[in-house]
Amino acid sequence: xxxxxxxxxxxxxxxxxxxxxxxxxxxxxxxxxxxxxxxxxxxxxxxxxxxxxxxxxxxxxxxxxxxxxxxxxxxxxxxxxxxxxxxxxxxxxxxxxxxxxxxxxxxxxxxxxxxxxxxxxxxxxxxxxxxxxxxxxxxxxxxxxxxxxxxxxxxxxxxxxxxxxxxxxxxxxxxxxxxxxxxxxxxxxxxxxxxxxxxxxxxxxxxxxxxxxxxxxxxxxxxxxxxxxxxxxxxxxxxxxxxxxxxxxxxxxxxxxxxxxxxxxxxxxxxxxxxxxxxxxxxxxxxxxxxxxxxxxxxxxxxxxxxxxxxxxxxxxxxxxxxxxxxxxxxxxxxxxxxxxxxxxx
Amino acid sequence: xxxxxxxxxxxxxxxxxxxxxxxxxxxxxxxxxxxxxxxxxxxxxxxxxxxxxxxxxxxxxxxxxxxxxxxxxxxxxxxxxxxxxxxxxxxxxxxxxxxxxxxxxxxxxxxxxxxxxxxxxxxxxxxxxxxxxxxxxxxxxxxxxxxxxxxxxxxxxxxxxxxxxxxxxxxxxxxxxxxxxxxxxxxxxxxxxxxxxxxxxxxxxxxxxxxxxxxxxxxxxxxxxxxxxxxxxxxxxxxxxxxxxxxxxxxxxxxxxxxxxxxxxxxxxxxxxxxxxxxxxxxxxxxxxxxxxxxxxxxxxxxxxxxxxxxxxxxxxxxxxxxxxxxxxxxxxxxxxxxxxxxxxxxxxxxxxx
Numbered sequence: 001x002x003x004x005x006x007x008x009x010x011x012x013x014x015x016x017x018x019x020x021x022x023x024x025x026x027x028x029x030x031x032x033x034x035x036x037x038x039x040x041x042x043x044x045x046x047x048x049x050x051x052x053x054x055x056x057x058x059x060x061x062x063x064x065x066x067x068x069x070x071x072x073x074x075x076x077x078x079x080x081x082x083x084x085x086x087x088x089x090x091x092x093x094x095x096x097x098x099x100x101x102x103x104x105x106x107x108x109x110x111x112x113x114x115x116x117x118x119x120x121x122x123x124x125x126x127x128x129x130x131x132x133x134x135x136x137x138x139x140x141x142x143x144x145x146x147x148x149x150x151x152x153x154x155x156x157x158x159x160x161x162x163x164x165x166x167x168x169x170x171x172x173x174x175x176x177x178x179x180x181x182x183x184x185x186x187x188x189x190x191x192x193x194x195x196x197x198x199x200x201x202x203x204x205x206x207x208x209x210x211x212x213x214x215x216x217x218x219x220x221x222x223x224x225x226x227x228x229x230x231x232x233x234x235x236x237x238x239x240x241x242x243x244x245x246x247x248x249x250x251x252x253x254x255x256x257x258x259x260x261x262x263x264x265x266x267x268x269x270x271x272x273x274x275x276x277x278x279x280x281x282x283x284x285x286x287x288x289x290x291x292x293x294x295x296x297x298x299x300x301x302x303x304x305x306x307x308x309x310x311x312x313x314x315x316x317x318x319x320x321x322x323x324x325x326x327x328x329x330x331x332x333x334x335x336x337x338x339x340x341x342x343x344x345x346x
Numbered sequence: 347x348x349x350x351x352x353x354x355x356x357x358x359x360x361x362x363x364x365x366x367x368x369x370x371x372x373x374x375x376x377x378x379x380x381x382x383x384x385x386x387x388x389x390x391x392x393x394x395x396x397x398x399x400x401x402x403x404x405x406x407x408x409x410x411x412x413x414x415x416x417x418x419x420x421x422x423x424x425x426x427x428x429x430x431x432x433x434x435x436x437x438x439x440x441x442x443x444x445x446x447x448x449x450x451x452x453x454x455x456x457x458x459x460x461x462x463x464x465x466x467x468x469x470x471x472x473x474x475x476x477x478x479x480x481x482x483x484x485x486x487x488x489x490x491x492x493x494x495x496x497x498x499x500x501x502x503x504x505x506x507x508x509x510x511x512x513x514x515x516x517x518x519x520x521x522x523x524x525x526x527x528x529x530x531x532x533x534x535x536x537x538x539x540x541x542x543x544x545x546x547x548x549x550x551x552x553x554x555x556x557x558x559x560x561x562x563x564x565x566x567x568x569x570x571x572x573x574x575x576x577x578x579x580x581x582x583x584x585x586x587x588x589x590x591x592x593x594x595x596x597x598x599x600x601x602x603x604x605x606x607x608x609x610x611x612x613x614x615x616x617x618x619x620x621x622x623x624x625x626x627x628x629x630x631x632x633x634x635x636x637x638x639x640x641x642x643x644x645x646x647x648x649x650x651x652x653x654x655x656x657x658x659x660x661x662x663x664x665x666x667x668x669x670x671x672x673x674x675x676x677x678x679x680x681x682x683x684x685x686x687x688x689x690x691x692x693x694x695x696x697x698x699x700x
């Protein structure tokens with residue numbers, strides 16, 4: 001008959017069920033959020049996405065080194081090499097008013113002649129310069145629009161969910177109204193209205209994209225808050241008489257915000273698509289502003305000779321596609337990780 | 347079912363009110379002079395005449411009064427003629443189209459509708475079938491191809507895709523020209539013996555027995571159709587696939603298999619109808635997406651629909667025209683959403699019972 005009295009020896013026990021080490025990061029994020037982050041870092045597709053995104057971040061940060069601007073004060077103006085209409089082929093020399101030579105050109109190419117690496121577009125705008133500085137425009141517009149829509153969405157969605165009842169009903173009907181108009185058309189119209197009033201710049205398009213872009217976040221955060229506000233700790237806060245605003249901002253939102261936050265960070269890619277579409281249609285920025293959609297829009301006048309001037313659509317198009325794909329790859333992995341049926345697996 | 351539809355119908359005036367208020371709010375950015383294009387064709391240069399128009403159409407009145415006039419218009423006491431009034435289809439005068447906005451819509455919309463029908467029908471018929479196949483043969487060839495296609499497809503901006511299409515299929519190969527129709531065909535359809543039954547060109551040419559015109563129209567529409575619909579292909583495939591996969595794992599499907607039904611019956615009679623529920627929702631979103639998508643697609647291919655007209659008007663800062671299009675689109679989408687919601691209740695009993 002085996003020994004049944006406790007011996008005090010727990011080696012067997014601690015060896016079989018070793019306590020899982022909880023890292024500092026996991027403790028900070030909480031188990032659910034930690035699972036989301038780890039899920040993203042372990043999927044090959046999202047790793048590819050992160051690589052693409054980092055590539056563009058580096059280009060954006062190093063833009064003044066890769067393509068030095070002529071005018072330090074206004075680097076977003078694409079430098080022009082004359083005013084001739086026909087695009088110049090790739091590798092043709094800068095004839096007039098060449099910008100400073102970048103540091104990497106001479107060691108690699110062994111020449112001190114700055115060329116149009118990717119050719120010029122209609123009106124002799126340098127395509128390479130437009131793509132490099134366009135990366136900054138992409139991040140700038142993407143970040144501004146995403147942060148603004150996110151904040152508006154969070155505030156409206158959480159107020160709607162927290163108060164519920166009639167308030168919720170009215171707010172959600174307003175959301176429905178905003179969703180009734182097609183996004184691009186609505187943004188196009190508002191940008192058209194704003195352009196003569198605040199001048200040609202990035203802002204008409206940015207304001208338009210923000211005005212018609214917050215509804216998704218409002219809906220998501222509302223759903224999350226509806227489930228969280230029924231939890232016991234919220235009830236406890238209410239019982240001890242905490243103010244509404246404090247319950248909302250200190251107890252509910254921090255616990256509900258994470259999935260929306262991650263989704264928002266990935267929308268940076270989508271925003272750039274809409275923004276590029278607007279500037280492709282000629283809305284918003286001035287001609288010659290370093291923006292991918294703007295560079296692509298020159299091609300509209302050269303449709304019948306695109307076989308000769310293919311470089312005016314292929315390079316800026318490629319930049320745009322890779323940029324968006326980077327965010328989409330991560331986003332696709334994220335959807336799998338956020339799927340409630342995946343909960344509990346890593 | 348009936349109570350559900352009635353409840354849903356009650357939403358329509360509410361949405362209508364919301365959309366008109368939203369568009370009216372955007373109109374308020376314009377000066378009274380600019381807004382007078384809602385009522386008169388030519389805005390006079392003379393200051394007195396301008397002031398007369400502003401007085402006459404109440405453009406200096408309080409907001410709610412202007413809103414009401416904008417909805418129903420002003421009836422001329424002498425001639426009994428109605429000026430303005432969006433509820434009567436008077437959306438104002440288009441500076442860029444040099445005609446009333448409603449006329450512009452009337453000539454342009456059939457082209458857009460023609461394009462959208464040809465873009466949507468194959469997606470719904472073939473895309474859903476492909477999605478079901480991808481789910482049934484999980485990780486098979488169709489499934490893998492669909493996955494790659496949907497990631498690449500959703501990352502491709504429509505205008506880049508469109509320009510690349512033009513480069514290959516028009517400039518290099520010369521297969522598909524942009525525009526609406528060839529010159530000989532446009533002469534043929536302006537003849538008296540060509541009856542305009544539906545004002546949709548492809549259907550009219552078939553009804554007139556002119557197969558050559560039909561083919562010519564399709565040849566011009568091939569690239570816009572593909573450009574407009576590749577994103578829908580990607581999303582329909584993906585949603586159908588995941589919904590079907592989920593349904594196939596349910597116990598009632600196992601039951602159906604256990605009682606000896608053929609695999610064909612299990613998939614198409616038992617699993618697919620339930621798997622279609624999210625696809626119906628998606629179809630609703632697609633209509634909204636397509637009506638927005640025509641703006642870019644039609645501009646790239648120089649296709650004379652409402653999207654191209656809206657983009658042209660916007661590029662020349664013609665706000666009255668673009669807002670007219672927005673109103674029109676808003677009306678269509680309210681109806682489309684209603685249809686989708688009713689369909690949704692038909693396929694999913696849980697919706698109408700809750």
